[in-house]
Amino acid sequence: MDISVYRPGELSAADRAAWTAMQSKAHLHGSEQLANPFLAPQFTLAVGRCRRGVRVAVVREDGDPAAFFPFMRTAAGVGRAVGLGVSDAQGMVHRPGFTWEARELLRACGLAVWEFDHLVTGQEPFEAGASGTFPSPVMDVDQGYDVYLSRLRAQSPKFTRSTLAKERRLGRDTGSVRYVHDERDPDVLRMLMAWKSGQYRRTGRSDRFAHEWITRLVTQLFHTRSDSFAGILSVLYADGRPVAAHFGLRTERVLACWFPAYDPAYAKYSPGLILHLRMAEAAAADGVAHLDLGRGKKEYKDSLKTRELMVSEGLVTRRHPIAAGHRARRAPVRALRNTVLSRPELFEPADRILKRMGKIRSRH
Incomplete structure (x- = not known):
């Protein structure tokens, strides 16, 4: 893969137009989730103005853009989906039939790990790292x-x-x-x-x-x-x-x-x-x-x-000590939260406690 990594503001007008065109035609190729606004170049540009470490990997075939992969990374090589925590759709925007190898992509992006919590469907190389899949009505x-x-x-x-x-x-x-x-x-x-x-x-x-x-x-x-x-x-x-x-x-x-x-x-x-x-x-x-x-x-x-x-959460990694440490920290927290959310006998009392605490907090 021919992969170049840019800051969002460094993308050319032609690259941004190609990205938008892939989104506008995605539904014609059975990939309607790629048209989500959280996967648009404008969202990545806006997050890049508010947060450090936002980058876009552009994958080219025969000189033309074939895929765009927006991400955030730390100096240590920990990667996250752009806007993780407020973004409701994540993944790679690509043209029909494009395939990639996740570890090769991570290496080119300087990432040991990439974490997501709203991965859209049709991202098979990333789905291998999913720990759970959830409905998005x-x-x-x-x-x-x-x-x-x-x-x-x-x-x-x-x-x-x-x-x-x-x-x-x-x-x-x-x-x-x-x-x-x-x-x-x-x-x-x-x-x-x-x-x-x-x-x-x-x-x-x-x-x-x-x-x-x-x-x-x-x-x-x-x-x-x-x-x-x-x-x-x-x-x-x-x-x-x-x-x-x-x-x-x-x-x-x-x-x-x-x-x-x-x-x-x-x-x-x-x-x-x-x-x-x-x-x-x-x-x-x-x-x-x-x-x-x-x-x-x-x-x-x-x-x-x-x-x-459907959207998924999880992380993809390559062999790297940073990746092992990040997985050890994040996986138990996500597993506990999802267990509580999926079981009414646990969620309902936890929700009541939160609301009770909220009432107390609102008085002060």
Whole structure:
């Protein structure tokens, strides 16, 4: 393989265009997950402005790009997926039929190990290192919103009736309900991040927006716009006031759901669910094929989904003492967490404890 490694900003315009073209045609070759915004060059460029060690390996065949492999690495050669912890799709973007050898790729990138937690399907050389595979629910809108809503009524009739009734009640109680699919007011983005931080604290989870680089990344992506990629802030207003919002990323065919939150004062109306239905309607009108809700077991995702994609977590290594040490540290932590998440008898009491701690923390 002819492999060159670049900083994201060093990629030529031709390379970025080739990367985008591979994504836009991926669904034609049975690789729809490669079109995910988290695998777009714009996401890697944005992370590269916020974090050190972001690189892109470009694999060429006969002088032309055949694959793009974005990654982060430390000085010791520990590699991670770009944006690990906030990225919902990871892997190599490549043209049809391209194959590679994982250890050869790692060696060329100066990596002893590469860790992932949302590896998309069709990445066989990396899948050999997967320790678990998990569903990522999606909302299919490629046949239009009316078809999606009909499917939702059939599979979740009570949920659909209840959500639509709550939207009508919200309108009656507040005077008017308005939806903006692509809100450009940065003050609303800051409000969303504040809501999300409050939600993290109430539920005892780690506040992602307490990390300055994540706040910078989201703000930067909010201002990133092109025909092939954009940060999309969607907002549900009641009587002129934001009551629910979502920030996600969009390519031509995929809207990746990322940070949804709502004003707790309006919780009885389930504004987050109303917002997701409005997002589906607007995305369908824009030509989006599906909304990717992201890995994670949530009741609202089960209610909204039409099917599931699969993502994997794990790590690939080459023979190196750094790789052995990293595996020894990371594998037990991931195994314990996944055991708790997959077993209700363990997850439910752990979730109650986290929420109790969150309530205590919120008081101070």
